Amino acid sequence: MSTKAYAAFAATEDLKPHIIERRNLDAFDVFIDIDYCGVCHSDIHTARAEWGVPNYPVVPGHEIIGRVLEVGPNVTKFKVGDLVGVGCMVESCQHCHSCDEGLEQYCENGFTGTYNSKRSKFGGVTYGGYSENIVVNEDFVLTIPENIDVKAAAPLLCAGITTWSPLRHWNVKAGDKVGVIGLGGLGHMGVKFAKAMGAHVVMITTSAKKGEDAKLLGADEVLISTDPKQMEQHNYSFDFLLNTIPVKHDLNPYLGLLKLDKTMCIVGAIEPIDLHGGILINKRRNVAGSLIGGIKETQEMLDFCGKHNIVSEVEMIDIQNINQAYERMIKSDVKYRFVIDMKSLK
Amino acid sequence: MSTKAYAAFAATEDLKPHIIERRNLDAFDVFIDIDYCGVCHSDIHTARAEWGVPNYPVVPGHEIIGRVLEVGPNVTKFKVGDLVGVGCMVESCQHCHSCDEGLEQYCENGFTGTYNSKRSKFGGVTYGGYSENIVVNEDFVLTIPENIDVKAAAPLLCAGITTWSPLRHWNVKAGDKVGVIGLGGLGHMGVKFAKAMGAHVVMITTSAKKGEDAKLLGADEVLISTDPKQMEQHNYSFDFLLNTIPVKHDLNPYLGLLKLDKTMCIVGAIEPIDLHGGILINKRRNVAGSLIGGIKETQEMLDFCGKHNIVSEVEMIDIQNINQAYERMIKSDVKYRFVIDMKSLK
Numbered sequence A, B: 001m002s003t004k005a006y007a008a009f010a011a012t013e014d015l016k017p018h019i020i021e022r023r024n025l026d027a028f029d030v031f032i033d034i035d036y037c038g039v040c041h042s043d044i045h046t047a048r049a050e051w052g053v054p055n056y057p058v059v060p061g062h063e064i065i066g067r068v069l070e071v072g073p074n075v076t077k078f079k080v081g082d083l084v085g086v087g088c089m090v091e092s093c094q095h096c097h098s099c100d101e102g103l104e105q106y107c108e109n110g111f112t113g114t115y116n117s118k119r120s121k122f123g124g125v126t127y128g129g130y131s132e133n134i135v136v137n138e139d140f141v142l143t144i145p146e147n148i149d150v151k152a153a154a155p156l157l158c159a160g161i162t163t164w165s166p167l168r169h170w171n172v173k174a175g176d177k178v179g180v181i182g183l184g185g186l187g188h189m190g191v192k193f194a195k196a197m198g199a200h201v202v203m204i205t206t207s208a209k210k211g212e213d214a215k216l217l218g219a220d221e222v223l224i225s226t227d228p229k230q231m232e233q234h235n236y237s238f239d240f241l242l243n244t245i246p247v248k249h250d251l252n253p254y255l256g257l258l259k260l261d262k263t264m265c266i267v268g269a270i271e272p273i274d275l276h277g278g279i280l281i282n283k284r285r286n287v288a289g290s291l292i293g294g295i296k297e298t299q300e301m302l303d304f305c306g307k308h309n310i311v312s313e314v315e316m317i318d319i320q321n322i323n324q325a326y327e328r329m330i331k332s333d334v335k336y337r338f339v340i341d342m343k344s345l346k
Helices: A041-047 A150-157 A159-169 A185-196 A208-217 A228-233 A277-281 A295-308 A319-330 B041-047 B150-157 B159-169 B185-196 B208-217 B228-233 B277-281 B295-308 B319-330
Strands: A002-007 A016-021 A029-038 A064-071 A083-086 A089-091 A133-137 A177-181 A200-205 A221-224 A238-243 A258-266 A272-276 A286-289 A314-318 A337-341 B002-007 B016-021 B029-038 B064-071 B083-086 B089-091 B133-137 B177-181 B200-205 B221-224 B238-243 B258-266 B272-276 B286-289 B314-318 B337-341
Touching: A029 A083, A029 A150, A041 A319, A064 A133, A064 A150, A083 A150, A089 A133, A150 A159, A150 A185, A150 A295, A150 A314, A150 A337, A159 A185, A159 A238, A159 A295, A177 A185, A185 A200, A185 A208, A185 A238, A185 A295, A200 A208, A208 A221, A221 A228, A258 B277, A272 A277, A277 B258, A277 B286, A286 B277, A314 A319, A319 A337, B029 B083, B029 B150, B041 B319, B064 B133, B064 B150, B083 B150, B089 B133, B150 B159, B150 B185, B150 B295, B150 B314, B150 B337, B159 B185, B159 B238, B159 B295, B177 B185, B185 B200, B185 B208, B185 B238, B185 B295, B200 B208, B208 B221, B221 B228, B272 B277, B314 B319, B319 B337
Parallel strands: A177 A200, A177 A238, A200 A221, A238 A258, A258 A286, A314 A337, B177 B200, B177 B238, B200 B221, B238 B258, B258 B286, B314 B337
Antiparallel strands: A002 A016, A029 A064, A029 A133, A029 A337, A064 A083, A272 B272, A286 B286, B002 B016, B029 B064, B029 B133, B029 B337, B064 B083
């Protein structure tokens, strides 16, 4: 079926309106009318070919919220009218060890991304959420709690789960001292989640202003990472560090903050980072990475958000302003995530 | 009391004979007549001021084997004539969380090294095993099994425990695929221990010759790290990687070898290393460090060596040849550890 979407056709072009072909509904598929779509840095990297040349046209968007319009005959998990979400994945092999464990993001055969991915089952390329609607297998559709601010729930599906998953995996619990490094789309969710889990949350930032902002979001303390005296005072005191810095940087000043056997988890920087072996060795410290989260834990996060009334801080835009939004994101000029009101497309 | 030792007096000087002052026997002390002392790269780094200017004169040596000559009145663990060892530590605070856990190497107040360390309890500086004898608190003295080749047991006290501790901490067990990166003093012990623990051991090296040598030590397979095709075949297949490379290097080619959630542990390189965030993120991989081992686990390792008849591969030297041995070690011209026969000093 043909549907309206916003797409990039080349790395040098702005996104503009386009008609794309969605696949027809399969027996296990859910057809979703999209209400809101969050805007992730990955959208920019992909549309602008910063992660390699994508399959143009690219329709970005993997923080999707909408209502079920139609379901395939074998769908059991959803019915017409349900409030649902779609995150970064729409297919995986569902039979490897990782998929069996509910860790589809680490699928040994590679998951299918919500956009710019070759579809393993139906052929063609996936198109994301900057669109009127989307067709997704029910196993990759999430239930959104009706009680939270729905438009602000969209970023939970990428920024949210990306920070939730490592906090859970490394077992952050009440009383732990947790540092969140960097305050952006990911960092602000890290602060909210760690706080809701009962941790003593320290915002670690270069900017006093961001520190103040983090306190409004729930951070208990602020540590200015460029102040050696402050860093020294917090030396060897953290149970977990969530590093959301999205660019190449030096890990070493932060690693000394960790206690014996504790972990810094990187969720932002896929670029090279600088690491000093001695700092790991002298307190058996760990540096790890973590990628979004599995479907099961994404649902757990959404249920937690419903219970604790947690959403992202968002600025709403119309789809016609997407290119200006990209420019502002590149300058970090957003608190903390743009969300597109997809009514503007219709 | 005064005793004969080999010491360096300045970074530019060779080690030469010297008379040093040992502290007198305290109530909990053991006086050890030294039979053998292994030669560790740390000895060179310290004597030559490569890790900062040491407290000259430096008497290196922290792989010490000897017999108990005398014990203080309160000593309960050892008696005259016992075959004993001393490793890298001779004191720690013994009341912090790490010490309580038997992890004196991570003592929160800093352990006292066997040489070139300021003594916390008795004042002065510690002098190591290139010496006729040594005085050590009984809590830092190990029992050496009488059934193994005693001279070849000396390197167990540093090279041995440095590889044993991470293999145990990351729970290497029968059937695990374990890679040992680098074949030297540490790597050759890593191969022997991992094999004895029942793992499938892969020697990862740039040198086909070293690969053959590793097979003689028990490695099941050899992986030449400079061959991209071989590396690709082993991609995503390892349960643990023990990285013994002692110099700055690029971690990234090795990290792809790890399965989901698995760890590469660095025990050699205290220098900066290059690390790519994306490789950690895409399979939730870990990079960690590990420092020697605690006294309790060192004794466990020695008992295991007694049971499985494991010792190091050594080349014996007289103390008068220590400076030539240093030069050969710098060229990696030793299989795999020099041990000084301390009778040569007497």
